[in-house]
Structures are given as C-alpha cells and as structure tokens.
Amino acid sequence: MEERRSGLNEVLITATASVTGLGPDLDTTWRRLLAGETAVRPIRRFDTGRYPARNASWIEGLESRGDRSLLFPILERLLDGFAPLPPGCRLVTATTKGCIDTFERVRKGLPGDVADIPVSGPLAWLASRLGLGDPGVNISCACASSTIAVARAAAMIASGRADAVVVVCMDLVSEFILSGFSSLQALDPAGCRPFDRNRNGLSIGEGGAALLMMSAEKAHGNGIRGIGSVVGWGAANDATHVTAPARDGCGLIQAVRLAMAKASIGPDAISAINAHGTGTVYNDAMEVTAFESVFGPRRIPLNSLKGAIGHTMGAAGGIEVAVGLRSLAERTLPPTAGFGEPMERCGFRVSPLPQPIEGRYMLSTNSGFGGINAALVLKGNPG
Amino acid sequence: MTPGPIPPVTREDVFPEPNLRFGRLPQYSRVGLAAVAFALRDAGMEQWKTKRFAGLVASTRAGCLATDIEYYNTVLPEGGGPPSPNLFSSTLPSCFLGEAAIQFGLTGPTLIVNDPAEDALSGVRMALESLSWGECGTMLAGHIDLPAGPAIPGIRPPWTGGLFMVLENGRDSIANGYGTIDLSGGGAVRHNGNRIAGLNELVRACLAFRRPS
Numbered sequence: 186m187e188e189r190r191s192g193l194n195e196v197l198i199t200a201t202a203s204v205t206g207l208g209p210d211l212d213t214t215w216r217r218l219l220a221g222e223t224a225v226r227p228i229r230r231f232d233t234g235r236y237p238a239r240n241a242s243w244i245e246g247l248e249s250r251g252d253r254s255l256l257f258p259i260l261e262r263l264l265d266g267f268a269p270l271p272p273g274c275r276l277v278t279a280t281t282k283g284c285i286d287t288f289e290r291v292r293k294g295l296p297g298d299v300a301d302i303p304v305s306g307p308l309a310w311l312a313s314r315l316g317l318g319d320p321g322v323n324i325s326c327a328c329a330s331s332t333i334a335v336a337r338a339a340a341m342i343a344s345g346r347a348d349a350v351v352v353v354c355m356d357l358v359s360e361f362i363l364s365g366f367s368s369l370q371a372l373d374p375a376g377c378r379p380f381d382r383n384r385n386g387l388s389i390g391e392g393g394a395a396l397l398m399m400s401a402e403k404a405h406g407n408g409i410r411g412i413g414s415v416v417g418w419g420a421a422n423d424a425t426h427v428t429a430p431a432r433d434g435c436g437l438i439q440a441v442r443l444a445m446a447k448a449s450i451g452p453d454a455i456s457a458i459n460a461h462g463t464g465t466v467y468n469d470a471m472e473v474t475a476f477e478s479v480f481g482p483r484r485i486p487l488n489s490l491k492g493a494i495g496h497t498m499g500a501a502g503g504i505e506v507a508v509g510l511r512s513l514a515e516r517t518l519p520p521t522a523g524f525g526e527p528m529e530r531c532g533f534r535v536s537p538l539p540q541p542i543e544g545r546y547m548l549s550t551n552s553g554f555g556g557i558n559a560a561l562v563l564k565g566n567p568g
Numbered sequence: 569m570t571p572g573p574i575p576p577v578t579r580e581d582v583f584p585e586p587n588l589r590f591g592r593l594p595q596y597s598r599v600g601l602a603a604v605a606f607a608l609r610d611a612g613m614e615q616w617k618t619k620r621f622a623g624l625v626a627s628t629r630a631g632c633l634a635t636d637i638e639y640y641n642t643v644l645p646e647g648g649g650p651p652s653p654n655l656f657s658s659t660l661p662s663c664f665l666g667e668a669a670i671q672f673g674l675t676g677p678t679l680i681v682n683d684p685a686e687d688a689l690s691g692v693r694m695a696l697e698s699l700s701w702g703e704c705g706t707m708l709a710g711h712i713d714l715p716a717g718p719a720i721p722g723i724r725p726p727w728t729g730g731l732f733m734v735l736e737n738g739r740d741s742i743a744n745g746y747g748t749i750d751l752s753g754g755g756a757v758r759h760n761g762n763r764i765a766g767l768n769e770l771v772r773a774c775l776a777f778r779r780p781s
Contacts, residue, residue, distance in 0.1 A: 288636060300722070305684035325679070344701055369657070422666065422669040423675070424669040425670065557678050559677075
C-alpha cells in the first residue's frame with residue numbers, strides 16, 4: 186500500500202550499485218566492509234613523492250580507452266548489469282571534479298578529449314549509455330554533492346515532478362585533489378581514523394554509486410518492491426567558514442532537523458547514523474557536537490566508511506546510501522575502519538566491529554567546503 | 569549576459585568598505601559574489617543582523633574551470649612553488665556560494681547545477697522548485713560562467729558573467745519587485761504567465777515590468 190505523507194509520493198530506492206576501492210560491486214564492498222578491511226594504500230597512479238600523505242583508496246585495474254578519463258571505466262563497471270530504467274526516467278549526477286584526470290593531461294600537454302572536461306562530457310556519456318533522451322543535470326555541492334542529488338531526486342519524485350530518477354555519483358583520485366588537501370594539511374599520512382582520539386586528517390578515495398529511485402506507485406505498478414525508502418532530506422549552510430565547519434554544528438543540526446521533520450519522525454526513531462566522518466579533527470568534533478544536540482545522551486550506533494574507502498568526495502553520499510540500505514536490510518552497521526580509541530566527548534557507539542541495528546530508520550549525513558551540510562533519513566523495508 | 573571575456577571585478581566595484589575576503593578570491597568567485605551582493609542590494613536585503621534561512625542556487629556550464637587552471641599551475645612542477653591552499657579552496661564551483669553565505673548570513677541550501685542546456689535557466693528552475701516545495705521562503709538564483717581562456721582551448725560558454733535574482737514566495741513583494749516568475753506544469757520558466765526561453769529574456773522581461781511607463 187502506498188504511503189503518503191502530506192500528499193507527497195513515497196520515494197523508493199529500487200536498485201543500487203557501487204564501485205569502490207574495496208570492490209567492483211556492492212556485494213564485495215559490503216563483505217569487505219564487514220571484515221573491517223581498508224582500501225587505503227599507497228597511490229601508484231601518479232608520483233606522490235612531494236606530498237607527505239601518499240595513500241588513497243583507489244580502484245584496481247582501471248584502464249582508460251585511448252586518452253579518455255578513468256571516470257568512464259568506473260561508470261562502465263557501475264552500470265554493467267544495473268537495473269533497466271523505466272521510460273521517462275530522469276538523470277541526476279553528482280561529482281565535484283568529473284574528468285579531472287583529462288584536465289590534468291591537457292594541462293600537461295598530453296592528449297585528452299577536451300569535451301570531457303566540463304561536466305557536460307560525462308553527463309552526455311551517461312545519458313547515451315543509459316538510453317536517456319534528456320542529458321540530465323549534475324549537482325555540485327562539494328562533499329555533500331551526492332547527498333543533495335539524492336535529496337533533489339527525492340523531492341522531484343515526492344512532488345510528482347518525476348516518476349523515476351537515476352542518481353549517478355562519481356569522483357576520481359587525482360593529483361589535483363591530493364595536492365589540494367595536502368596544501369590544506371588535511372591528509373593523514375597514516376590513513377584516516379574517523380572519530381578516533383588520534384585522528385589526523387582524511388584519506389581521499391574514488392568510486393561511484395548508482396541509485397534508481399521511483400515513486401512507490403510507479404514501482405509497485407511494475408511489480409517492484411524496492412530496497413528501501415528515502416523518507417527525509419534537508420540541507421543547510423552554516424555560513425561560517427569556507428573550508429572549516431562551524432564548531433557548534435549549526436548547519437548540520439539544521440539539516441538533520443529538516444530531514445527528520447520531512448520524515449515526520451523524532452530523534453528516537455533513528456536507529457543508526459552513517460556520519461560523514463572524514464577523520465579530520467574539526468569535522469568529526471563538529472559532527473559529534475551536532476548529533477549530541479539533536480539526539481541528546483542516546484548512545485546510537487554511528488559509523489563512517491571513510492577509513493575503509495576513503496573520502497570519495499562527490500560520490501561519498503551516494504555510496505553511503507547504497508551501503509546504508511544494505512545495513513538496514515542486514516540490520517548491521519559496518520565497522521569504522523581506522524577507529525581504535527574513542528575521541529573525547531563522543532557518546533555515540535563507534536566500533537571497529539560490525540554493530541547490530543534495531544529499527545528501520547538510518548540517518549546519513551555529509552558536510553562540505555562552502556559550509557554546506559546535508560542529511561537524509563533512510564527507511565529499510567521490513568524483513 | 570554576453571559571450572566572451574568580462575573585465576576584472578575589484579572590491580571597490582562591489583563593497584564600499586574594505587572586505588577581508590574579496591581580494592583573496594579568484595575571478596570566478598569574485599564575479600559570483602558580486603552578483604549575489606548586487607541582487608541582495610537591489611532587494612534591500614544586503615544588510616543583516618541575524619542569519620537568514622535563504623538558499624542559493626546557480627547554474628553553470630564551465631563551472632570554475634578558470635580557477636582550476638590557476639590552481640593547477642601551482643601544482644605543475646614549472647609552477648615553482650607549493651600548491652596554493654587558498655586557490656584550492658576555490659576549485660569547487662559551489663565555494664563562492666559559501667562565500668556569499670558567510671558574507672550575507674544565508675543558511676539555506678547552496679548548490680551549483682551543471683547543465684549543458686544553453687538557456688542558463690536551470691538555477692532559476694531549481695530555485696522555483698525549492699520555493700514551491702517549501703524548502704525555503706527566499707532563494708537567490710542565477711547563473712555563472714567564465715571563459716576558460718587559451719589554457720583549455722575549445723571551452724567557450726555561450727554566456728559569461730554572473731547574474732542572480734532574489735526570488736520569494738508570496739505576493740507581498742510584488743509591488744516593488746520585477747513581476748511573478750513560476751514554473752509551468754511541464755517545468756518551463758514563466759514570467760507573468762509568459763513562457764521564457766532563456767535567462768537573458770527573463771532579465772529583459774523583469775526589467776520591462778519594473779520600468780515606469
């Protein structure tokens with residue numbers, strides 16, 4: 186039976202896929218996440234000798250065709266065997282830097298297809314690959330890009346502006362990105378350790394996610410039950426600093442409260458939190474402050490995937506939705522790789538081991554440069 | 569907005585008082601921040617005491633490619649020095665929206681939409697959607713693009729510059745505003761009920777509405 190809140194369509198996620206440093210598909214990534222493994226390891230794609238941190242979570246065996254970006258083989262892996270799209274499906278993508286390796290090649294005087302450099306390049310490729318007439322749009326909101334893309338797709342479906350949206354999230358490890366975070370002294374040479382007392386920065390990562398979202402009416406009409414639902418979403422800017430989060434977590438608090446209000450649930454309904462958890466001193470402290478403000482003393486299970494798959498930037502939120510829905514289905518929150526000793530003043534249950542989830546709602550959040558914060562409330566299907 | 573390069577934007581062009589951040593920003597961010605400042609000034613909303621839940625959304629084709637080039641020149645060995653953290657923090661097309669959020673105390677959603685469409689209306693369209701969905705009561709919406717220049721030949725956005733407008737739900741501001749903008753059922757942008765084909769046409773329609781007869 187379709188659930189309607191305030192006249193809005195219920196938003197189902199009917200298919201998921203992911204490619205990460207841990208594996209070419211969601212099953213492999215999930216299995217290795219549960220085992221507490223990490224894909225953060227020395228970079229071999231380019232010379233890292235001038236940078237103190239030389240690790241990232243990168244995808245093994247990517248080969249470019251001709252002079253084209255490594256983004257395309259990631260997308261090929263992602264979409265190989267992906268669910269068929271219904272007629273009229275819209276495309277929303279999320280990336281921060283798209284074919285940044287092509288940009289680097291061109292600037293070094295090496296061959297590269299200049300048409301791939303603007304995001305319109307991968308957008309057109311995806312539309313063609315997926316057989317969509319509309320090239321779609323890309324959402325760019327720093328490290329919250331894919332969370333906001335999912336929120337946007339959910340709002341389109343909830344309002345009736347679209348029946349189905351495929352969200353494709355992607356970003357690459359590149360020297361451009363590594364050098365930048367290195368210049369900000371934001372990288373942990375030992376690999377990132379989210380919510381750990383000794384955390385010292387992030388590890389970059391690459392990957393992609395594809396999420397097929399549909400109205401419940403459309404899905405059920407096609408005999409599709411769905412993996413889970415996006416029941417709440419919210420975004421807010423902390424208006425404080427371009428590269429550092431607001432210490433009081435004001436933007437994240439607002440985004441989480443908006444998402445829970447949209448979901449018509451209170452804090453007690455949230456069973457687990459998939460945090461942004463970059464492993465930087467200030468991000469993780471900000472998140473704990475914000476979650477404490479919203480959830481009080483409840484010791485909710487909380488994790489971050491970034492110790493395992495790195496910070497995949499524009500792909501992070503999409504991968505986290507795919508993994509989050511699997512977590513709700515399996516009633517298990519994956520470990521936080523890299524976590525050893527709890528950080529100060531963190532009352533949430535962070536663990537290097539899998540944790541059980543009791544309940545159906547998960548909060549997933551991301552925050553990024555420019556002060557943006559975004560939150561989703563995911564609902565699992567009953568087992 | 570017109571094709572081709574635009575002149576450099578200086579702090580004096582935008583803010584009468586010294587501004588701690590503006591001088592450190594690359595041209596893309598300056599253009600965007602200036603456009604937001606001018607839109608808020610025109611709407612009488614530039615001054616503020618408490619943060620406001622207003623959102624920012626802009627469309628772009630080339631994004632901050634000009635900033636990317638400037639930053640990457642510091643990464644290339646011939647750049648001669650360490651990569652610039654200041655420039656890197658501006659190599660996301662959405663970062664100037666963060667600058668605007670800080671400058672003007674705006675706490676709503678901030679996003680950039682890359683859209684290959686030449687009408688440059690995606691930002692306005694998304695802002696109208698956000699308003700109709702009740703996500704915000706006020707949205708600043710617009711478009712921003714700069715030419716990449718000779719460093720990356722072949723990337724020439726059809727329109728360059730930055731343009732923002734303040735969109736509000738409700739009818740209170742109509743008397744002093746530029747008319748009513750909404751979306752048709754099919755998603756077309758309309759001004760006072762007339763379908764609009766591009767951002768320049770929308771601006772012309774707004775100005776014609778405001779102009780005293």
